[in-house]
Amino acid sequence: MSDLKELEEKSIFTIREAQARFKNLAALWSTGKDSTVLVALARKAFFGRVPFPLIHIDNGIDFPETYEFRERLSKEWGLEVLVPKSIIKDDLSGVRCCGSNKTDALKRLMEERHFDGLFVSIRRDEHGIRGKERYFSPRDKEFKWDYKNQAPEIWDYISQTDDASHIRIHPLLHWTELDMWLYIKQEGIPVNPLYFAHNGMRYRSLGCTQCTVGIESQASTVDEIIEELKTTTTSERAGRMQDKEQENVMQRLRALGYM
Amino acid sequence: MKRLAITLLGHKDHGKSTLIGRLLFDTKSVMEDRVEEVMKHSKILGRPFEYAFLLDSFEEERRDGMTIDVIHAQVKGKKHLYDCIDVPGHRELLKNMLSGASHADAGILIVSAKEGLEEQTGHHLRLAHWLGLDSLMIVVNKMDLVGYSQQMFETVVKEVESLRKTFFLLPKVEYIPISAYEGDNVVNRSQNMGWYSGRTLFEQLELLERQNHLSELSLRLPVQDVYEKTTGEKIIAGRIESGKIHVGQQVLFVPSREKAMVMSILTTNECKTSAVAGENIGMIIDRDLPSIKRGEICCTPEDSLNVRKEITAHAILLEDIPQQLVVECGPSETECVVEAVVPASIGEVSTLRFRFKNPMIVERAKTSLGRLAIKKQGKIVGVAVAV
Ligand SMILES: Nc1nc2c(ncn2[C@@H]2O[C@H](COP(=O)(O)OP(=O)(O)OP(=O)(O)O)[C@@H](O)[C@H]2O)c(=O)[nH]1
Ligand SMILES: [Mg+2]
Numbered sequence: 001m002s003d004l005k006e007l008e009e010k011s012i013f014t015i016r017e018a019q020a021r022f023k024n025l026a027a028l029w030s031t032g033k034d035s036t037v038l039v040a041l042a043r044k045a046f047f048g049r050v051p052f053p054l055i056h057i058d059n060g061i062d063f064p065e066t067y068e069f070r071e072r073l074s075k076e077w078g079l080e081v082l083v084p085k086s087i088i089k090d091d092l093s094g095v096r097c098c099g100s101n102k103t104d105a106l107k108r109l110m111e112e113r114h115f116d117g118l119f120v121s122i123r124r125d126e127h128g129i130r131g132k133e134r135y136f137s138p139r140d141k142e143f144k145w146d147y148k149n150q151a152p153e154i155w156d157y158i159s160q161t162d163d164a165s166h167i168r169i170h171p172l173l174h175w176t177e178l179d180m181w182l183y184i185k186q187e188g189i190p191v192n193p194l195y196f197a198h199n200g201m202r203y204r205s206l207g208c209t210q211c212t213v214g215i216e217s218q219a220s221t222v223d224e225i226i227e228e229l230k231t232t233t234t235s236e237r238a239g240r241m242q243d244k245e246q247e248n249v250m251q252r253l254r255a256l257g258y259m
Numbered sequence: 260m261k262r263l264a265i266t267l268l269g270h271k272d273h274g275k276s277t278l279i280g281r282l283l284f285d286t287k288s289v290m291e292d293r294v295e296e297v298m299k300h301s302k303i304l305g306r307p308f309e310y311a312f313l314l315d316s317f318e319e320e321r322r323d324g325m326t327i328d329v330i331h332a333q334v335k336g337k338k339h340l341y342d343c344i345d346v347p348g349h350r351e352l353l354k355n356m357l358s359g360a361s362h363a364d365a366g367i368l369i370v371s372a373k374e375g376l377e378e379q380t381g382h383h384l385r386l387a388h389w390l391g392l393d394s395l396m397i398v399v400n401k402m403d404l405v406g407y408s409q410q411m412f413e414t415v416v417k418e419v420e421s422l423r424k425t426f427f428l429l430p431k432v433e434y435i436p437i438s439a440y441e442g443d444n445v446v447n448r449s450q451n452m453g454w455y456s457g458r459t460l461f462e463q464l465e466l467l468e469r470q471n472h473l474s475e476l477s478l479r480l481p482v483q484d485v486y487e488k489t490t491g492e493k494i495i496a497g498r499i500e501s502g503k504i505h506v507g508q509q510v511l512f513v514p515s516r517e518k519a520m521v522m523s524i525l526t527t528n529e530c531k532t533s534a535v536a537g538e539n540i541g542m543i544i545d546r547d548l549p550s551i552k553r554g555e556i557c558c559t560p561e562d563s564l565n566v567r568k569e570i571t572a573h574a575i576l577l578e579d580i581p582q583q584l585v586v587e588c589g590p591s592e593t594e595c596v597v598e599a600v601v602p603a604s605i606g607e608v609s610t611l612r613f614r615f616k617n618p619m620i621v622e623r624a625k626t627s628l629g630r631l632a633i634k635k636q637g638k639i640v641g642v643a644v645a646v
Contacts, residue, residue: 234292
């Protein structure tokens, strides 16, 4: 079995397991590469049709490329996309756009629609704290992550408890940034054009226009991105404002239910 | 490049996190900004560079110098890509330890030369055996703190060997004297232990072979779910736990004992004529069988696979359990009554007898059909391996 196939199998198994165990699923879709790969994997898992809605939290100041990409792909792949609006205001992390504001918008939608499982495309290699996540992670109403006392996940068995308001499902936990691009290449998955270099700059990780920081790069194709990542010495989120501070900030934010 | 999942094992503070940190560092498998962040944080805490912080990322873990929860880290080898699993050594954190170690192919047991054998050393050795890890390596750590003494190394080796004998464990293992902190014999050969001519840990890791014979065993395809297309056609989905399957083959579903023929196999990529262990497939059969749902196991008609009303298993309980519980085996679950044959304290390996309310398939196998989860109100309170 090839290397990417192995990663894919684990994700497909997790996605199907979620579908079998939960009644009302949804997936976060930022239009970024990771969540787009997740959607592609869900299409595979269910033979072409994604059986749950995708959530794109919109604060109105995303890049035009992001909106265009969202519209194009949702038509092409027949996706149901929910677009809760988030409000721009100061939040705890000092980030005005995303952070808690997006989380609030999501909380409202989750409550309205009674979703009991939410796919989130995080990966262990993104950040030390994310490395501590499980594939299935219960969250309470406030989205709090009880990181000091996580439920056991042994072999493929998961814990499902009544006191959780929903379960986060992380089918991409074991992939690295480079794996994502190798897979995008192999599968020909469409990606948001913001990832490709334009005038010597590209985005490695996407947020909205306010909190996304570009990197200097000449990589304007998937192949060039792969080559770039093979020799990079910094991690993907090095450019994210929320993560710039100490490690502890990310931990506090995640414990509080931030995405 | 093959992936290999390696779990660390050993008593708290013997250096599990430090060793993975060192492996990451010396193989250049970690990004510079991570190293910088650890450097900064070590300084804030008034400590020299803590390799363990490359793994221990919770504030509490760093403050208290102990791993609370599992983390996986990728170490790049020449032959393998190692998914190194760092687990906590504290006994109270066993649920987290198993959440990591249960995903490993092989293990590295670490014993500090300074402290020698301690309680969790033996416990983790028993767990490694219970988990059925394909191979185990043993490193004697903190050699720098005992003056790189050959005698100290040999004392520890003797202690571990006599412990292993009491469990009748595995034929032979390699012992490697290392200093995870200083980097001796981890990736780079030590300049301080001329008396040791064996392999470094990294060389030893590169010699591992992943055991992969599940495809050679009998077909076991637990039905994970059944999807109905808008056309009414049904796709049976599941992961092949062992064996192979091909189009045109006769299959038997148990417990329903329904027979059918495989019409097509849809893997996640395309239509295929066959599939093997490890693949998640969709299968279309030649008839509509309403009894085929999650929990049925697909095998071959000549197979003697049958449901069990009772089984014996080696279990590890994470807390006290009531007599009546729910157990899961692969995609099946049932209420059951449990009775201790050979009791053991929480966290130790006990022998339990399970009497199922609804008979289900459990077999002695290193697949999901040989492994059980014991649940109380949806939460895992114990795990077991069928014997
Ligand atoms: N001098 C020396 N110190 C070491 C060595 N290996 C680890 N240490 C130190 O021992 C302490 C404990 O190491 P850890 O790696 O955190 O131990 P652990 O096994 O992960 O402990 P738990 O996570 O609590 O189970 C740290 O302060 C390390 O710096 C070594 O080879 N030499
Ligand atoms: Mg540790």
